[in-house]
Amino acid sequence: MxxxxxxxxxxxxxxxxxxxxxxxxxxxxxxxxxxxxxxxRLHPRQLVLPMFVREGAVEAVPIGSMPGVVQHGTDSFRRALTEAAEAGIGGVMLFGVPTTKDARGSGADDPDGVLNAATRIAVAEVGDALVVQTDLCLDEFTDHGHCGVLDARGAVDNDATLTRYASMAIAQAEAGSALLGLSGMMDGQVEAVRTALDDAGHTGTAVLAYSGKYASAYYGPFREAVDSSLQGDRRTYQLDPGNGREGVREAEIDVAEGADVVMVKPAGSYLDVLAAVAASSPVPVWAYQVSGEYSMIEAAAANGWIDRERAIEESLLSIRRAGADAVLTYFATEVAAWLR
Structure with missing residues (x-):
């Protein structure tokens, strides 16, 4: 046979x-x-909208490098919050743009400072519909633009910064923030903030650790958005773009210190890190589609080089496919409206 x-x-x-x-x-x-x-798949509840609130402004101030994104005044902020809630997104991440700054970022933990005042507005307007989240970092509030306080040599003092973060955490929790976004990349920041919150009775306030936050070129438009005063760079505390395993290690440390959620930032150029963190993390993993990623899509679409809607959807699907449980994106409200 x-x-x-x-x-x-x-x-x-x-x-x-x-x-x-x-x-x-x-x-x-x-x-x-x-x-x-x-x-x-994408779902509106998987999207978080970053929002900028400018102290003293009544109406919106356009951000030139981020077409369609603004620094909100009080009235435009309330309208945008309502629109986001009606679109059904998962939450908003708030950033403050103060009129005055100093070396220690005093406005960051001022109960009447721009960020804490905006938080109270957001909680009152949409707190039952959205998770109101706040950026916990000093860079918007310091006159030198760094994410921490400086020592006598002009270097960022890690442990002195943790004291400031603890104070900020309590102020933000008392303003009503449900989730604090620790974006400063200081060693020990999660443990310091978690301990401060618990000692002050804010045991229900969640902590989002920006674990894999890289020293990226894609943050340029964001610095305009927050009127950054930065001179130099943040390479001594943000991660080197060449290091993937380090991003996973940072996430593991943050989980051990008590983080409720960990995040990779930027998203699009670090999908490998995102996938690796998602594969090992016992807590939810988020990703931030940052300002430069947003602006590149908008610029290419404005020139007719790409299909804007398809590019936005594909970029977000890619981030979700890599393992993100939720995505911070400036497209959040618009995309949620498409999905609904």
Whole structure:
């Protein structure tokens, strides 16, 4: 008896094949089929909108490098909050833009400072519909623009900064923030903030650790958005772009210190880090589609080089596919409206 396997011919290629042709294209044959078999989906509740609030402003101030994004005044802030809640997104992340700054960032833990005042407004307006979140970092409030206080040599003093973060955490929790976004990348920041919150009775306030936050070129437009005073760079505390394992290690440390959520930032250029963190993390993993990523899409679309809506959706699907449970994105309200 012959042991030669039966061969069937492909009518298109004319090349003998062993067995039937495998046809994955069957699951791409129609829009309905593609949507039914899609592995990764977007949902409005997975999106968080970063928002900038400018002290003393009544109406919105456009940010030139981020078309469509503004520094909010009081009235525009309330309107945007309502729009976000009606779109059904998951939450808002608030950043303050103060009129005065000093070396220690005094406005950061001032109960009447711009960020804490904005937090109270947000909680009153949409606190039942959205998770109101606040950026816990000194860079918007210091006259030198760094994320911590400086020592006598002009270097960021890690442990002195932790004291300031603890004070900020209590002020933000008392203003009503449900989740504090620790973005400063100081060693021990999660433990310092968690301890301060618990000692002050704010045991229900959650902590989001910016664990894999890289020293990226994509933050340029953000610095305009917060009127940054930074001179120099933040390479001594933010991660080197060449280090993937270090991002995973940082996330592991933050989880051990009590982080409720960990995050990778930026998102698009660090999908490998995001995937690695998501594969090992016992807590939710988020990602931040940062200002430069937003602005590149807007600029290319404005020049007619890409399909704007498709590019936005694809970029967010890629971040979700890599493992993000939620995405901070300036497209949040708009995309949520599409999804609904």
């Amino acid at each position: 012959s042991t030669t396997p039966h061969l069937s011919s492909s009518p298109s290629a004319g090349t003998p094949l062993a067995g039937p042709i495998l046809r994955p294209r069957r699951l791409r044959s129609s829009r309905a089929m593609r949507e039914l078999t899609r592995e990764t």
